[in-house]
Amino acid sequence: MRKQKKIISEILCVLILVLLIVPGLFSINTLVSASTTEEDLSGKAGTEAEVLYVQINYLAVRPAKNSTELLGRLLKGDQVTGYRDGVWIRITYGGQTAYIAAKYTDTNPPQAETYYVKAGPLAVRPAKNSTELLGRLLKGDQVTGYRDGVWIRITYGGQTAYIAAKYTTEEVVFPKTGIRKLDMVLAQARKWIGTSDENQGHKYIIDTYNEQPNLPRGYPMRYDDPWCDAFVSFVGIQTNTTDIIGREVSVYYHMKFFMNKDQWIEDGTITPRPGDLISFSWSATAQPNDNFPDHIGFVEGIDDGYIYTIEGNASSIEDSSSEDHKIGYVERKRYAIGSSVIRGFARPEYK
Template identity: 25%
Template structure:
C-alpha cells in the first residue's frame, strides 16, 4: 500500500449517529412529565435530564422515538443503587425500566429480567401513548396468545418484512436462531438507503443505536401501533459538538455524575485529548470514557473524522466522514482490527484491512462484507493521525 504520512498522533473520536441524527443535547424546552415517581438514582442521572427535556409532538410514533433517543447510552446495573444507568459493566438487568415495570405492571418489585420489551413499554407510557395503542409487554411478542393477554405481548399489528416498509416509531422484531418468532425487539428510528436504523434496549446490556439491511435474516417482522398513523424521524440540533477536546486546565477532575459535588474518580492533566460522547442539555458537562467533566475547561479540536454508527451488521457499508483531513495532500483513511498496531512503519505494524484516499471527498465508504465479526477502528493519516472505533457484528442481542 502506498502511504504518505508525516508525523502521526492519536485521538480517539466519537461516533456520528446513523442517518446524521445527533441524540445528545436536544434543543427542546418543553418538559415531559413522567407517569410515575422515578427512583432517586435515575432522577439524579443524565438520562432523567434528557427525558424531561423532550418536547412531545402529539404524534405517537415520533414521540416514542424521541423518548427512546433520550435514553441512548443507558446501561443496566448490578443493583438498585445503579438504576441511574452509569455502570458500563453492569450485567444483572437492574434498570429504571424494570423498576417501573415490575411493581406497576406485574406487581413484582423484584422483576429484574431481560428488558428489551420493558424498555419499549416504558417509553410508550412516558410518551403518553395509551395502552390501547401498544400494550405493556415483558416479552418480544407482537400479538401472542389471547390467554396470555396480561403483559406478555404488545398486541399491535404484525407486518411481514417482505411486504412492508417500516416507518419511524414502528417496532422491529429479531431472531438470532433462525426461528420465525421474536427473541428481541427494538424501535425503528429511521429508514434510508436500504437500511433500517434502530434504538434498542438491552442491546449489549444497554440502550444502543444499530443499523441493519432491510433484507437481514435477523429481522423476522415489524409491529405497528394501533391507530398510530405515520411517524417521522425526529431531528436534533446542537450548539455543542460531539467529538474530541483538549484539556485547558492544569488538571481537570473527572466526576462520577455531572455535578461538582459528585465523587471524583480521577483527573486529566493539561493538554490531554478527551472524547465527549454526550452532554447535559445545557452543555455544561460532558461524558468521556472515564466519567463526567466540566466543559468550561476544554477546547474543541476541529481536525476530526467520524463514523455513521457504533455497530454495523456484517455487509453494511461503513461511512467515514473525513472532516478537514482533505486539507492535507495525500491524506488517506484505513480500517484496522482492534489490537493491531496500525502503523506499518512501526515494528509489528500491519497494513489496513481496507483503505481509501481522501482527496476532496467529504466522506469515504468501506465495504464490510469481507470482514470477520469483531471490533475495529478507523484511522486517518494526514499531518496528524486520528482514530474512531467501530464494531462489526452478526449482531449479538
C-alpha cells in the first residue's frame, strides 16, 4: 500500500512537471515565431521601390541620414525612385547612395502653374541668369511651370529652361471678345499650337479637310502640300463656321471668297481686329503689297504696334515662309503693323 502511494506520488510529480514544462515550450515557440515574423517584416520594410515626386524647390540630397553634408538639390517636380527608410527616402544620386527627407515627396507630381507671357519676345534660357538663349516666347504664349524666385522653371524643347517671372501673368493675355463664334474660332486655333510637320500632327489637319464633301476644285491635299489655308479651313470645320471663314486650301481663292462677300480689305497697313484673317506675300519689300498671296493665318490680338497671329504651316523665323526652312508649325507669330509682307485682311462676319 505504501509502495502504491509512492508510485502515485511520483506519477503526480511527473504530471505536474509536464504541466509546468509543456506550456513553457509552447511559449518559447510562440516567442521564437513572433521574433522571426518581426525579423521577416523588418527585412521586407523598404525593399519595395517607389516612384516619388519632389514637392518643394531645392530638396537637399545628403550622403547619410541626418548628415549636414550636401551632395546636391532636387527641384520641385523632379521624379525619383527610392526606398523608404523611416523618415527618409534612400535613392541613388550621382552613382552613390543618398538620402532625401520623405515628408517633401509624394506619389503624385505637384500641380504646375499656368502662366501667360504678357510682354514679349521673352527670352528662354537654360539656367537662371544665363546669357545663352534657347529661344523666345511671344506675348500671349501659355506655359506651365514652377515659380522659382524671380524665375519660372519650364520645359522647353525637351529640356529644363527658365523665363523671367515679371514678364508673365496668370491671366489670359488676349481675353475673350464676347463674340461667341469668334471666341470659339480663336480658342480652337490656340489648341493646335505646336502641331508640325515634324511631329506629324499636320496629317490630322489635312485628313480632316480631305474628308469633307465637295472639295474646292475637287482637289484632295497631299501631306507635302503647304497647309496654312488647310489649317484655317480645319478650324472652321472643327467649330462649324466654314460658312463664315470659308473652306479652302488656296490663299488666292480664299481671298476671292471674301471679296465676293465684300469682306476683303485691300490694305496691308491698317490695324486689324482679333478674328480677322491676315494674308501675306513674302516677296514684297514695301507697302502697298499687291503681290500674289501665298500665306494666311488668324489675327489673335494687337498690342503696342504689333499684330499677333496664329498660323498653320508657319516658319519659326520671323517674316519668312516655312518653305524656306522645311518645317511648318502651328505657331503664334507677330508682325509690325504695316509690315511689307502683309498682303491684306479678311474681316469675317462672326455675329
